[in-house]
Amino acid sequence: MKAVTWHGKHDVRTETVEDPKILDPNDVLLKVTSTAICGSDLHLYAGSIPEMRSGDVLGHEFMGEVVETGANVSRIKKGQRVVVPFCIACGECYFCKHDQTSLCDNTNPDAHKVEELYGYSGSGLFGYSHLFGGYAGGQAEYVRVPHADVGCYVIPNGIPDEQVLFLTDIFPTGYQAADQCDLKGGETVAIWGAGPVGLFAALSCKLLGAGRVVVIDRIPFRLEMAREKVGVETLHLDKDDIYERLREITDGRGPDCCIDAVGLDAHGTSLHEMYDKVKRAVGLETDDGTALRQAINCCRKGGVVSVPGVYGGVVDKYPIGAQFGKALRMIGGQTHVHRYLDRLFDHVQNGVDASFPITHRASLDEASDLYETFRTKEDECVKVVMRP
Ligand SMILES: NC(=O)c1ccc[n+]([C@@H]2O[C@H](COP(=O)([O-])OP(=O)(O)OC[C@H]3O[C@@H](n4cnc5c(N)ncnc54)[C@H](O)[C@@H]3O)[C@@H](O)[C@H]2O)c1
Ligand SMILES: [Zn+2]
Ligand SMILES: [Zn+2]
Numbered sequence: 001m002k003a004v005t006w007h008g009k010h011d012v013r014t015e016t017v018e019d020p021k022i023l024d025p026n027d028v029l030l031k032v033t034s035t036a037i038c039g040s041d042l043h044l045y046a047g048s049i050p051e052m053r054s055g056d057v058l059g060h061e062f063m064g065e066v067v068e069t070g071a072n073v074s075r076i077k078k079g080q081r082v083v084v085p086f087c088i089a090c091g092e093c094y095f096c097k098h099d100q101t102s103l104c105d106n107t108n109p110d111a112h113k114v115e116e117l118y119g120y121s122g123s124g125l126f127g128y129s130h131l132f133g134g135y136a137g138g139q140a141e142y143v144r145v146p147h148a149d150v151g152c153y154v155i156p157n158g159i160p161d162e163q164v165l166f167l168t169d170i171f172p173t174g175y176q177a178a179d180q181c182d183l184k185g186g187e188t189v190a191i192w193g194a195g196p197v198g199l200f201a202a203l204s205c206k207l208l209g210a211g212r213v214v215v216i217d218r219i220p221f222r223l224e225m226a227r228e229k230v231g232v233e234t235l236h237l238d239k240d241d242i243y244e245r246l247r248e249i250t251d252g253r254g255p256d257c258c259i260d261a262v263g264l265d266a267h268g269t270s271l272h273e274m275y276d277k278v279k280r281a282v283g284l285e286t287d288d289g290t291a292l293r294q295a296i297n298c299c300r301k302g303g304v305v306s307v308p309g310v311y312g313g314v315v316d317k318y319p320i321g322a323q324f325g326k327a328l329r330m331i332g333g334q335t336h337v338h339r340y341l342d343r344l345f346d347h348v349q350n351g352v353d354a355s356f357p358i359t360h361r362a363s364l365d366e367a368s369d370l371y372e373t374f375r376t377k378e379d380e381c382v383k384v385v386m387r388p
Contacts, residue, residue, distance in 0.1 A: 002365075005054075020144040028068060029143070030062070030064035030138070032143055035061060036385050040128070046375075048264060058127045064081070081154070082153055085168060086126055090107055090150065102333060104123035108122065110134065113130075126138060166357075169335065174261070174308065175201075176333075179204070183205065188210070188211060188255045189210045189257045190255040191216065192216050195217075195222065199222075207352070218238050246298050259307075261308050263291070266289070272290070286312060286314055288315070293319055295307075296330075302328070360379070360381055362387075
């Protein structure tokens with residue numbers, strides 16, 4: 001079959017690879033009908049995540065039709081159209097039972113590697129390195145889905161692919177980022193990053209009752225999308241004094257909640273940010289803390305800093321003093337996608353447009369060019385969807 005494979009920094013190819021097979025009685029095989037490139041794939045593309053191997057099949061945002069089912073699969077049937085959360089959950093461990101499926105204890109065969117770094121490992125992830133199970137991803141014609149009865153969600157009422165594809169990741173990720181802010185109604189939320197995750201976080205803050213939502217980035221067409229398609233306010237990272245502007249609109253207090261939807265490959269231009277670049281280049285720091293530090297600094301006392309942006313290792317000059325001194329609550333994590341799917345299917349069925357970030361539609365053959373376009377944000381690229 002055809003699949004998008006990783007070969008090193010900025011080297012992604014569309015190649016013929018072996019077809020996936022059922023390896024476990026709980027597996028199903030999907031014929032992929034739609035798949036997307038995620039900001040998280042850009043960390044792999046940038047070479048920021050270790051334990052990738054040449055030829056690994058990429059992709060963790062995918063959906064399709066079930067073409068084969070393993071002997072133990074009972075809920076999911078051949079011919080059904082399903083979406084699949086990017087985190088793989090067993091459904092039976094302590095964490096799955098507590099609705100924290102991205103922390104599943106049983107789906108990462110590489111857990112020992114992560115334990116050395118973190119103490120304990122989260123779940124296995126599709127298409128996301130041999131730190132997280134080495135599972136082949138879904139930027140392919142076919143994909144194997146383990147624990148299929150837990151991981152496949154049947155699409156109700158023939159909703160078209162583009163309205164449900166992002167339920168695999170970025171919509172629930174934006175929603176969890178907002179949910180973790182514990183909004184009671186009327187709060188001001190500032191969001192760093194107007195990428196697909198930041199945009200879905202903004203939409204979700206509105207759905208959950210925020211009073212005012214401000215999205216911050218430096219890419220004009222992405223800020224425009226935030227204003228026009230999500231109906232929120234925006235600030236320009238380089239042209240506006242972010243701290244001052246946020247202070248002004250909150251009676252001098254700062255936003256109640258700050259969401260970092262940028263993560264470890266943040267870009268900046270100030271002296272602090274050059275420091276991160278140099279330290280990362282010589283291996284003294286793994287992650288760029290530019291967006292995170294600003295979010296912590298801007299947040300009001302007693303506020304929440306919610307971090308959907310991915311971090312993998314260590315950030316230098318982490319402002320623990322500000323976090324402590326302002327009594328901030330900090331929460332991050334891979335998304336517990338399963339937790340949110342019923343709610344988000346309801347929103348889509350009630351008319352929320354979950355396809356709004358799509359700017360590029362293509363076939364798998366164009367993946368190499370589109371990874372580059374998505375990385376550089378050229379051609380007004382916000383979100384790429386491929387149809388195998
Ligand atoms: N927690 C999860 O489960 C989960 C799931 C999906 C994606 N993510 C992560 O969310 C993050 C965003 O994903 P995306 O798909 O929106 O990516 P993206 O690359 O399309 O968007 C990131 C945006 O951040 C902007 N940016 C860069 N530096 C900035 C800064 N210092 N301040 C403000 N904005 C800045 C960029 O211009 C860009 O528009 C990534 O780190 C991704 O890995 C996490
Ligand atoms: Zn993703
Ligand atoms: Zn589990």
